[in-house]
Amino acid sequence: xxxxxxxxxxxxxxxxxxxxxxxxxxxxxxxxxxxxxxxxxxxxxxxxxxxxxxxxxxxxxxxxxxxxxxxxxxxxxxxxxxxxxxxxxxxxxxxxxxxxxxxxxxxxxxxxxxxx
Amino acid sequence: xxxxxxxxxxxxxxxxxxxxxxxxxxxxxxxxxxxxxxxxxxxxxxxxxxxxxxxxxxxxxxxxxxxxxxxxxxxxxxxxxxxxxxxxxxxxxxxxxxxxxxxxxxxxxxxxxxxxx
Numbered sequence: 001x002x003x004x005x006x007x008x009x010x011x012x013x014x015x016x017x018x019x020x021x022x023x024x025x026x027x028x029x030x031x032x033x034x035x036x037x038x039x040x041x042x043x044x045x046x047x048x049x050x051x052x053x054x055x056x057x058x059x060x061x062x063x064x065x066x067x068x069x070x071x072x073x074x075x076x077x078x079x080x081x082x083x084x085x086x087x088x089x090x091x092x093x094x095x096x097x098x099x100x101x102x103x104x105x106x107x108x109x110x111x112x113x114x115x116x
Numbered sequence: 117x118x119x120x121x122x123x124x125x126x127x128x129x130x131x132x133x134x135x136x137x138x139x140x141x142x143x144x145x146x147x148x149x150x151x152x153x154x155x156x157x158x159x160x161x162x163x164x165x166x167x168x169x170x171x172x173x174x175x176x177x178x179x180x181x182x183x184x185x186x187x188x189x190x191x192x193x194x195x196x197x198x199x200x201x202x203x204x205x206x207x208x209x210x211x212x213x214x215x216x217x218x219x220x221x222x223x224x225x226x227x228x229x230x231x232x233x
Contacts, residue, residue: 031219107153109159
């Protein structure tokens with residue numbers, strides 16, 4: 001069964017350093033999502049891509065976060081510089097088409113970020 | 117703005133028994149989708165069940181069923197014949213009916229379910 005791949009699974013960094021997370025969605029899925037899940041809370045959307053275009057980045061802290069999906073397939077989320085409050089699980093999800101009512105988002109295993 | 121509330125941070129159930137997880141939501145839309153996702157420890161989140169708001173019939177998936185009360189904006193999950201593998205964090209989520217920018221899932225804070233042998 002096809003799955004969303006993410007790497008690394010765990011990342012420890014010091015504040016002010018740069019970090020990057022990678023996501024490979026399920027083949028053929030046009031829509032890709034990055035969510036942030038702070039411990040004890042539900043995931044919150046950071047950015048949504050439709051193919052290579054951003055359709056929603058309203059909750060992305062753009063002064064330090066950036067995301068790209070250059071060829072409309074895999075995606076990278078970057079934080080520079082990292083702050084203590086960025087410690088969280090970063091989840092990637094993909095779906096076939098948001099225009100389909102029964103569209104289902106499939107999640108990857110996540111990257112657990114710890115900022116020291 | 118839409119919100120999702122899960123008022124039970126933790127629940128416990130005996131193996132083979134039935135448990136119900138609660139969820140309420142707030143929206144001004146008439147058409148939308150509701151979901152229950154399961155997040156096992158150190159594993160990815162998976163979809164348990166989906167309910168379309170325009171459908172009156174409650175969704176069921178094997179041992180999992182929902183009680184959808186649209187007027188009350190309530191969406192509870194019932195797990196029958198609980199198994200050890202059901203132990204996980206369960207998230208209730210809302211999604212608008214139309215795609216594009218409104219396609220994001222809005223999650224509750226989760227309910228941690230423990231299954232006692």
